[in-house]
Amino acid sequence: MTVTLIAATLNELEAAKVVLPRIGRKYVDEIIIVDGGSTDGTVEFCKSQGYTVFQQIEPGYGSAMKEAIARASGDIIIEFPPDGNSMPEKIPDVIRKLQEGYDFVIASRYAPGARSDDDDFLTAIGNWGFTFATNLLFWSSYTDVLVGFRGYRKSAYEKLDMTATSLDWSMQMPIQFRKKRLRVADIPAIEPKRIGGVRKMRPFRTGWRILKILIRERCSL
Numbered sequence: 001m002t003v004t005l006i007a008a009t010l011n012e013l014e015a016a017k018v019v020l021p022r023i024g025r026k027y028v029d030e031i032i033i034v035d036g037g038s039t040d041g042t043v044e045f046c047k048s049q050g051y052t053v054f055q056q057i058e059p060g061y062g063s064a065m066k067e068a069i070a071r072a073s074g075d076i077i078i079e080f081p082p083d084g085n086s087m088p089e090k091i092p093d094v095i096r097k098l099q100e101g102y103d104f105v106i107a108s109r110y111a112p113g114a115r116s117d118d119d120d121f122l123t124a125i126g127n128w129g130f131t132f133a134t135n136l137l138f139w140s141s142y143t144d145v146l147v148g149f150r151g152y153r154k155s156a157y158e159k160l161d162m163t164a165t166s167l168d169w170s171m172q173m174p175i176q177f178r179k180k181r182l183r184v185a186d187i188p189a190i191e192p193k194r195i196g197g198v199r200k201m202r203p204f205r206t207g208w209r210i211l212k213i214l215i216r217e218r219c220s221l
């Protein structure tokens, strides 16, 4: 199975310089950088290193993912935020788990053996609360529904009804995989602190969108 890694960037120059070279090309057949309008030289850097970079058309993280998946040639898609929060060394583990037969694998910060070094009080509560609510409402057993680092089979993705355009994308996907009764799993993956730049996730604004999609998905069971 061939692998496409999708990395969404919005002013992530400092992190991209550190993280992208660590992605093992032995495991990944294609890397697509989808940029949301960086002004800090991220795009110029990525192009100078030979990466495939394109500018998303519609705004938001979910739109970026959708547009990138449409261009992906791999049988497996890895969503990999290149902001320092995810460890490239874990990519082979995600791929291996998918090859075992799973459709969707989450690199969980809260599975036994993992942790987040990036959480603050609010994000820790939010991650716990949304994961708990998802498991309760959809009879699932996820340990981390919001982490951006995950992988899935493209053939399975094509069965989903993904409508989220912003960071609520990350919430809708585990729900959709569950609703379609696909095979899901998680592996433990430590989340280091982000490297440089600023977080785009805004706890209250993003949290509100996530809550809305959770309710909408529940109402359309």
Ligand SMILES: Nc1nc2c(ncn2[C@@H]2O[C@H](COP(=O)(O)OP(=O)(O)O)[C@@H](O)[C@H]2O)c(=O)[nH]1
Pocket: 008, 009, 010, 011, 012, 034, 035, 036, 037, 056, 059, 060, 061, 064, 081, 082, 083, 085, 148, 194, 198, 199, 200, 201
């Ligand atoms: N292309 C694109 N990338 C985005 C957008 N919003 C966030 N990102 C990227 O998505 C990744 C995760 O964002 P971040 O704010 O760190 O979220 P968090 O790690 O969940 O707190 C980073 O690499 C961001 O640069 C967007 O609208 N478009």
Ligand SMILES: [Mg+2]
Pocket: 081, 083, 085, 194, 199
């Ligand atoms: Mg981040």
